Amino acid sequence: xxxxxLTHDEWAKAVRDGDLLGQQCDECGxxxxxxxxxxxxxxxxxxxxxxxPTTGTVYTETTIGVAPAxxxxxxxVAVVDLGEARVLARLEGDAAIGxxxxxxxxVETDDGDPAPLFS
Amino acid sequence: MTDAQIVGVGMTDFGVHERPLPELxxxxxxxxxxxxxxxxxxxxxxxxxxxMGGQTEDDTHLAPTLASHVGMAGVPCQRYEDACATSSxxxxxxxxxxxxxxHDVVLVGGVERCTPATGxxxxxxxxxxxxxxxxxxxxxxGLTFPGVFALLTKRHMHDHGTTEExxxxxxxxxxRHGTMNPRAQFxxxxxxxxxxEGPIVADxxxxxxxxxxxxxAAAAVVASEEVAAALSGTPVGVAGVGHxxxxxxxxxxxxxxxxxSARDAAAQAYxxxxxxxxxxxxxxxxxxxxGAEVLAVEALGLVDDGEGGTAAAEGRTALGGEIPVNPxxxxxxxxxPIGATGVAQLVExxxxxxxxxxxxxxxxxxxxxxxxxxxxxxxxxVSVLEVxx
Ligand SMILES: [Zn+2]
Numbered sequence: 111x112x113x114x115x116l117t118h119d120e121w122a123k124a125v126r127d128g129d130l131l132g133q134q135c136d137e138c139g140x141x142x143x144x145x146x147x148x149x150x151x152x153x154x155x156x157x158x159x160x161x162x163p164t165t166g167t168v169y170t171e172t173t174i175g176v177a178p179a180x181x182x183x184x185x186x187v188a189v190v191d192l193g194e195a196r197v198l199a200r201l202e203g204d205a206a207i208g209x210x211x212x213x214x215x216x217v218e219t220d221d222g223d224p225a226p227l228f229s
Numbered sequence: 230m231t232d233a234q235i236v237g238v239g240m241t242d243f244g245v246h247e248r249p250l251p252e253l254x255x256x257x258x259x260x261x262x263x264x265x266x267x268x269x270x271x272x273x274x275x276x277x278x279x280x281m282g283g284q285t286e287d288d289t290h291l292a293p294t295l296a297s298h299v300g301m302a303g304v305p306c307q308r309y310e311d312a313c314a315t316s317s318x319x320x321x322x323x324x325x326x327x328x329x330x331x332h333d334v335v336l337v338g339g340v341e342r343c344t345p346a347t348g349x350x351x352x353x354x355x356x357x358x359x360x361x362x363x364x365x366x367x368x369x370x371g372l373t374f375p376g377v378f379a380l381l382t383k384r385h386m387h388d389h390g391t392t393e394e395x396x397x398x399x400x401x402x403x404x405r406h407g408t409m410n411p412r413a414q415f416x417x418x419x420x421x422x423x424x425x426e427g428p429i430v431a432d433x434x435x436x437x438x439x440x441x442x443x444x445x446a447a448a449a450v451v452a453s454e455e456v457a458a459a460l461s462g463t464p465v466g467v468a469g470v471g472h473x474x475x476x477x478x479x480x481x482x483x484x485x486x487x488x489x490s491a492r493d494a495a496a497q498a499y500x501x502x503x504x505x506x507x508x509x510x511x512x513x514x515x516x517x518x519x520g521a522e523v524l525a526v527e528a529l530g531l532v533d534d535g536e537g538g539t540a541a542a543e544g545r546t547a548l549g550g551e552i553p554v555n556p557x558x559x560x561x562x563x564x565x566p567i568g569a570t571g572v573a574q575l576v577e578x579x580x581x582x583x584x585x586x587x588x589x590x591x592x593x594x595x596x597x598x599x600x601x602x603x604x605x606x607x608x609x610x611v612s613v614l615e616v617x618x
Contacts, residue, residue: 118365143480144366150476170387170485172379174371175429178356181371184429189380189480196480200370207387217369225369 116145116159122224126216130164130226132195133157143195164213166192166228168205180220190228199226233327234617236462237265237450238576243564244414245344246444250279250288251298254340257446257569258299261336265450266461269300272450273332276323278309278316278339279568284357285347291340301336312361313517314603315339316447317571317610321470323451333456338448339568346444354442361604363478375431375439375518377605380479382433382520385486391523391538393433397424398542399519400437400561406548407558409589410577414443414564438519443564447573465579468504468596468615471497477607491528491600494611499530502596502613506530509613510594511581512552513574515602516559522546525600526554529611548589556581556589571601571610582616 116133124131133142137154143162148155169191177183188201190211200217205228216224239260246253262268277292292306309319316339323337343354358374385391401421407413419437427435450462457464473493476482483489499505506529514529516522523537531552532540540546546554557563557577560570578597580586599612 121365144363144478150481170380170384172376172383173429173432174373174376175431176351176355176373176375177371178359178373179352180356183371185371187370187372187376187380189485198367198370198372198478198480207383217371219369219371223365223369225371 114159115147115157118145121145125224125226128164128213130162130197130213132160132162134160141194143192143197162195162197163192166190166211168201168207168209168211169196170207171201188228197226199228202227202229230328231330232454233324233451233467234454234457234464235449235467235575235579235614236452236457236460236464237261237267238448238579239264240412240447240573240576241445242412243443243445243566245346246342247346250282250286250291250340250342251295253444254295254338254446255299257448258336258338261448261450264462267334267450272301272304272334272336274304274326274335275301275306276319276335276337277306278319278571279341280310280312280315281341281357281567284360285342285349311608312603313515313567313570314601314608314610315568315571317599317601317612318472320449320571320575320612321472321610324467324470327451327453334450334452336448337451337572338446339572340446341566341568342444343442343566344444367478373431375434377479378518378521379431379434381485381524381606382518385520385523385538386433388486389535389538393425394421395538395542396433396438396519396523397421399516399522400424402541402547403516403555403559403561406556406589407562409587410558410563413558413562414441415558415562434518434520440517440560440565443566445564445566445569447569447576449572449575463583464617465582466615466617467612469498469501469613471495471501471611473497473609475607477605479605486524488524488528488602488606488609490606490609491525491602491611494609495529498611498613502615504596504613508596509552509598511556511578511591511597512554512600513557513559513577514554514600516555516561517565519561521602522554522559529598529600548591553591556586556591574599574601575612575614578614582614
């Protein structure tokens, strides 16, 4: 296994520090918002870890009314378009599709898994 | 290569069943056996779908358990898990095995319980369903499955002007169809106003935009053309099956409103069947949420892109309209016991092509299409059935 393949553990630590990590493919240039072991576009394993922009726009969003066990609704979830990639995130405030948002921290599950929080 | 045919179908009522999975499944399997004119010992293999039994019922390795329960112990069994596309994936593999001459007669089926009869109330079952989302990059946001389709649908509303009233019209249509299906979980009509007054599950979906939690089972006997000719069941031909997947998670998908796996699976199924969308007479598609039907009618080519929103409101997809969609009531009104849903669609379409669908019969239907989607539209299986000449 490659030493520099981005792991979920590294991604989680970074996002808690305000650094949203993604990957860029050395072969085709694709930028990937959710870390993988190979490029989703071309399958190449040569992925470089990059810091994604922490500002973007709301691509789509929803307000969850009926939440899973361990979550208290209502809360908002959004796909945020960062230009070169998209990420799924919690959304606070009233931003609608197309509105500008920025990384404002993380929300943590009871299991200690973070999700990016945009506002 | 030979052709595969469906020679027998059966399903339970969908709703609440306070019964163990083997007992529930046996009712569907025996109905399919009797319809086909076979019994357990005539069946060469079992292709089985159950998505969540390990999580919901502490029940795994179910395929040989069910085979033993219905008189076919000893046959090769395989169990599929593909979220909501579970039993149509089983169907695909059953069809390919028969076409290849591996088996002559196989049983395909699915069973699932999702209601509080399992002991799990809505928050716990919502959590189980949410496990089909990406464990690291989706689940920690608190995304639910209504939420997944809400994200796709909100983008469609933004791009094409689809309204909450348009979505509600899908529920109204499918509830109306469901009143004509004695096996449907919901047997009563609803109105746009009633849908819009319901509580929000995941914006824009109100409670009545969402399919219910359901228990149920469905089964089909698939046989080679040669063997089917010797059986008493009225055969329906399997003209084509397409199966495609898309990138996981949602945020990495190139397009959110395309449901690309459905477009790819449909293209495969149409090509194998030698038809186009215009040749399809009746459709059962995966309306887990009203917005899912809007995306699916576009992905399948039944209406042009951007027209899915208004298709139900304009009556185009109703019984008597230009292309009847979900005459059974769909997942919305008939119910959605996850692992049984794909085969239940085929039960309805087999009855439609035989002319046995009663009040909801589509006249002179010769080609029928099933669209069964799993996860965040990451999996879709599309099957085309046809009348045997
Ligand atoms: Zn690449």
